Amino acid sequence: MSTRLAAAAALVLFVLGAVVQIWSPRVGLTLMLLGVMVGLASITFMQRTLQRRLIKHERLLGTLQRSVTQGTNKVHRAVEAGNKQSGKYGASLMRRTQDVNDRLKHGLPAGAAPAASPAPAGAGAPRPAASAGRASTPEVTNPFTNETLATMLTPQRVLAVGGIFDPRPLPELTARPWLPGEVVPALERDRPDLILLDEQALRASAVWSSATTGVGTALMRELLEGVSWAESHKVPVYLLRSALPPDVHTAALRRSSAVSLPLGPEELEAAAGAPQTSLLSHLQEIATDRTEGHA
Structure with a gap:
């Protein structure tokens, strides 16, 4: 009005x-x-x-997105708990069925124990059960597990990624988008695994598009505060540069402690051939395509 x-x-x-x-x-x-x-x-x-x-x-x-994500996680945990409980009941039922089959096979009434087989001729006195050492460890088998040393050392989990980016072209992750006025409180609350700042998504955002312009000094200062928080808490920050011409505050973001992608030969050589995660591989491809397209 x-x-x-x-x-x-x-x-x-x-x-x-x-x-x-x-x-x-x-x-x-x-x-x-x-x-x-x-x-x-x-x-x-x-x-x-x-x-x-x-x-x-x-x-x-x-x-709303955080509420939906929390609800989905609760449903997954409930399903896993139900599967474990079903596995216990199934194993108990299998043992009882095997016990009944053994009794029917030996012709014994219910509740009677099967007779022990006679000792072979020449056998000595029965050996006492071992109480210590490897012989005392019972054999335990679990046909439902597929754990290996590699999966136990690097368990599969969904990464929580904070920042300003488009999660659609990336592999499975939990997005924690930043909002003006809530960057540092969101980092304290969510504690993401890494932070991703995409200059292209930054300029296309309805609330962050002016951060690189002359009127967005307060917004850019808040972004740099988030990067400083991540640096002090040992959270990696990656920067996807845009092929668009730089703006007023673009240099301030690029001079921060964020790691600009794609990684050069020196950074890859410093990794000593260590395998990259699926997310970092996708980010490398996106950054390389932008660099080649800009060239």
């Missing part, structure tokens, strides 16, 4: 100035300039109102 009133006032001042200019050019020109300034102020106020609404809706979407 206030925006409409400001626009109407600007129009009235402009028209009034145009009319007054016939008799008094100086006063008329002043009124017209006031009308233009009021119009620009109303447009600026409208943009800020729309930006606040977009931030509010994106916060609601982030909250």
